[in-house]
Amino acid sequence: MSHYYEEMEESFRNSFEPAPGPVAEAKIRPWEKTQLVGKGVPRVDGYERVSGAAQYTADIVLPDMLYAAILRCPHAHAMVKSIDTSAAEKMPGVLAVLSGKSPGADLPWYGGKAAQSKLFDTHCRHEGEEVAAVAALTPYQAADALRAIRVEYETLPFVLDPAAMQPSAPKLYEGGNAVGEPRIVKRGDVAQGFAEADVVLEETFYTSVQMHATMEAHGSVAKWDGDKLTLWDSTQGVYDGVLFGAARALNMPFNKIRVICKYMGGGFGAKLEVGKYSIIAALLARKTGRPVKAMLPREDTFLCTGNRPEARMTLKAGVKKDGTLTALQLTNLSTPGAYASGTSVGYQVAELYKCPNVLVSESGYYSNAGRARPFRAPGFPSGNWCLEQMMDMLAVKLGMDPVELRLKNFTEVSQTRQVPYTSTGLKECLLQGAKAFGWQEARAAKKSDGPVRRGFGMAAGMWSGGNGSPPYTAEVRLFVDGGITIKTGAMDIGTGTKTVACMVAAEELGVPLESVRIENADTAVTPYGQSSGGSMTLPGLIPAVRKGAWLVKQQLLAWGAEALGVPAEDVELKGNAIGSRSAPDKKKPLEELLRANGVMDVIGIGNRDPNPPKKAINPFGAHFAEVEVNTRTGEVRVVRLLGANESGRVINQKTFHNQVFGGMTQCLGFALTEKRVLDRQTGKMVNANLHDYKVPTALDVPVQHQVVAVDPQDTECNLVGCKGLGEPAHIPTASAIANAIYDAVGVRPTHGPMEPKTILELLAKKKRG
Amino acid sequence: MMKPFAYLKAKTPAEALAALNSKGARIHAGGTDLLGCLHDHLFTVDKVVSISGIKEWSGMTGRPDGGLKIGCLTTIASIAASAVLKEKYAVLAQAASEVASPQLREQGTIGGNLCQRPRCWYYRGDFPCARKGGETCFAVEGENQNHAIFSNGPCFFVHPSDTAVALSALQARLTVAGPAGTRTVPIESFFLAPEKAIDRENVLEPAEILTEIHLPAPAAGARSSYRKIRSRQSWDFALTSVALWLQVDKGMVSQARCWLGGVAPAPWRAAAAEKLLAGKKLNAALAASAGQAAAEGAVPMRDNAYKVEMVKGAVEESLLRLLA
DSSP states (O other): OOHHHHHHTTTTSOOOOOOOOOGGGGGOOOOSSOSSTTSOOOOTTHHHHHHTOSOOGGGOOOTTOEEEEEEEOOSSSEEEEEEEOHHHHTSTTEEEEEETTSTTOOOEEEEOSSOEEETTOSEEOSTTOEEEEEEESSHHHHHHHHHHOEEEEEEOOOOOSGGGGSTTSOOSSTTOSBOSSOEEEEESOHHHHHHHOSEEEEEEEEEOOBOOOOSSOOEEEEEEETTEEEEEEOOSOIIIIIIHHHHHHHTOOGGGEEEEOSOOSOOTTTTSSOOHHHHHHHHHHHHHTSOEEEEOOHHHHHHHSOOBOOEEEEEEEEEOTTSOEEEEEEEEEEEEESSOOOOOOOHHHHHTSOOSOEEEEEEEEEOSSOOOOOOSSTTHHHHHHHHHHHHHHHHHHHTOOHHHHHHHTOOSBOTTTOSBBSOOOHHHHHHHHHHHHTHHHHHHSOOOOSSEEEEEEEEEEEOSOOOOOSOOEEEEEEETTSOEEEEESOOOSSSOHHHHHHHHHHHHHTOOGGGEEEEESBTTTSOOOOOSOTTOHHHHHHHHHHHHHHHHHHHHHHHHHHHHTSOGGGEEEETTEEEESSOTTOEEEHHHHHHHTTOSEEEEEEEOOOOOTTOBOOOEEEEEEEEEEETTTOOEEEEEEEEEEEOBSOSOHHHHHHHHHHHHHHHHHHHHTOOOOBOTTTOOBSOOSTTTSOOOOGGGSOSEEEEEEEOOOOOSSSSSOBOOOTTGGGSSHHHHHHHHHHHHHSOOOOBSSOOHHHHHHHHHHHHHO | OOOOOEEEEOSSHHHHHHHHSSTTEEEESSOTTHHHHHHTTSOOOSEEEEOTTOGGGSSEEEOTTSOEEEETTOBHHHHHHOHHHHHHOHHHHHHHHTSSOHHHHHHOBHHHHHHOOOOOHHHHTTOOBGGGTOSBOTTTTSOOTTSOSSOOSSOOOOOOOHHHHHHHHTTOEEEEEETTEEEEEEHHHHBOOTTTOSSOSBSOOTTOEEEEEEEOOOOTTEEEEEEEEOSSSSSOOOSEEEEEEEEEETTEEEEEEEEEESSSSSOEEOHHHHHHHTTEEOOHHHHHHHHHHHTTTOOOOTTOTHHHHHHHHHHHHHHHHHTO
């Protein structure tokens, strides 16, 4: 895991030393030919999801269950002077009211050494901070009770922008508003690099705050059985996120808390940690002796569950006439909001292209706004926005094709780590993507000079994660009738993990996909799996699944060889029996074989092996866009998108395509419509709802949307050869669209999102000269 | 807390009007706006009067003078799909087809669309703005990229209705029923500028209801169009919209009506553009000039000057398309 991502996930992911792999691992060879892996397979839980049978956290209803509602601070910056809950407590249906003074609710939360905040902190540093909570018989009674709680606030001056760095600015913390020291990444000597360059360009870029806007809101259902707590939680991590976080908050042993999340309605990074709502639900449930459900209203999810922070980036680039990069220098100033979180965007500047001289300097300031959280490739769409528009600017200046310029600076060696990639499909993504898109023909075609202009653009990208690493455990269990059940604590947050796990187990054991079932994400019964983040679930979990299945097979072959009197290589699993390949009449029912060995099932425990030493494992991609820009109205229509992505082995064509479509669509929103708007007069968010905060609709996504799946045949990265895809599929789309807009109308949209307003302002500026 | 309220499903116009004639009564037709307003605590109700079952107020019928009567409960979807409207009053069918999203068009009614409350994010949000009895319009110094470029204040919301702009270009007349009987209001006089009333957007008194919309008979040589510009392609209100109605005789524009949406607290008549077009043969230069004229008098705020350009471009484009 890269240090960039580690930093972003700072507090809730435990770090483990990789366990040494068992001796058996050496014998697992890459598949030579596959029966199932590589095909397009519908999701194993597709029926449940479309029929409504799948139970999401929001669907959980328990006998005697109460509903929680959380009172939030309406001010950008305030001190709670007093809370009067007496009227709320007397309201019909209200069974409990909770505030920071309630027994057991005085819990530490964000922060740590420098400044320690609390579950209900009297110092509210942004709109929406938790002040109190109630539990009532109905959600309506709970919401009504909130309005009866009387809170006296002392409002404080607030700060939202880089003025926070001024000494006179309102302070969020006694130590000031700077978020630590500037983070520097340095390689070579940029001054020398710029001196060697034939062309040096510098530009300032800005990307707005993007909200996760998950379809399922954040929430948790808590139920106590004696001293044991069960949490049904809409989370990306039943272990790292909710179990470990809740155990720490409630000071409970891990085995006394059971966290379940079978189906997830979207996280994108905003559900990597235990939420205040989960703990509030648990405290209210303990207080009332009844299960409590705390699903956040949509508005609250916009205020308090995270966002992709803004980025103010200045990038200077030097290049020789032949396109060779000589130096890249980036500064970034950003804010994580009121509490620490990652804001770094510089990784690709230092890593994507061969460049001997790099200087990245990034700093952050606290502001009175909702806290940033990891958001699908944290920092990467923003960093890509400046790097890949700069590459486009350089290509224009040099009179070089943008694809050609990128190929010129292609590298097979990680620039920041100085070790080779196990595989890099960047070159193939550029070449195959350009070919499938018809790039050269499109760029060569004569441009209309009418009011509606067409343009073509592209951008490349990579992701710092996508490698996957220990620890992960997959339990693969063979029943005597030949059926297989996989158990893992890993998540399927909508990406298709479960389907891919079943495919890999079926492949390894040579059984039909229908024979494989998976049970996941239940800390009481499934072994440990990391949170789904960093595009690491597939490359982390799936090798462990293969290994578990392989171990089951080894055991069967050994017992089978003994029972049938043939060599192990000759034994095969055939339905509910084992048999000899060479002598088909030699066979034995599984039940008989297993009973003879004192068991009724065979269990393989697959642990994730360490990654190869001195190698970099990263996924790559190149995205292409065709747009129409109406110069009269500023409207941008994305008419065509193509995503060429390389993430190691393509296990399931269908879920691969799905991920690329989804990632590009979400980045299309980042490109064109999505931004958090804070009122400068009050510091309050004005668009905290799904109407004013504009995620793309079906009509905004181009009908012509193509995926090119590049498979580099990586046999080194892990036992299956796969890398992660969810995030790399999301990274270069906005930059490709921006470059296409430049191609269409000759204005450079440096500030996102590219609303009609943005385009009209740029065109007006160009007209003025 | 949400105040408890009574609910009545009226079966006849008389029953509905009687029920509405009490303090704190509100009409419930499609409910797509009412429920949101209640959820956002914009106002409270004592009685919700459902009128959705009143057959007399639904559907379209021809008028003796060749015009058309549209009942207030006619859904936006059926207006968008109407062959008669598409042929004779294209601007209205087109405007309806651009309203909100398919689900909302199925549920929402034309009466409700005309009478919906402002969508200003300060009005809908947790801000004590002037329209809610507060002292200030937050948009003036605040986040005003979506706000009005034509308003005398003290409130700068933009009227959210697409169909209102289209009906203005068609010179519709509205029937209003109330305790004192019915009256007819030209749509031009229906909407109230904020300087006239800060707490409501039209002339309806509390116990009154907009029951019918009357369109004049289609004029010979008339053609019309609606163009809506928004941030995304569905479920979005207009940043700027243009309702055009032209009467063309032998290539000459004999009469022009040009109304704008998304730029003012009521549909905005671009009178200078209309005047410029009348009596002239349309060409590219005239279309561009008409666009310029349409933006005359605009007073943009810090973040919405782009709307001035948008108005010019949208009017120019609409003219050229309508006469192409």
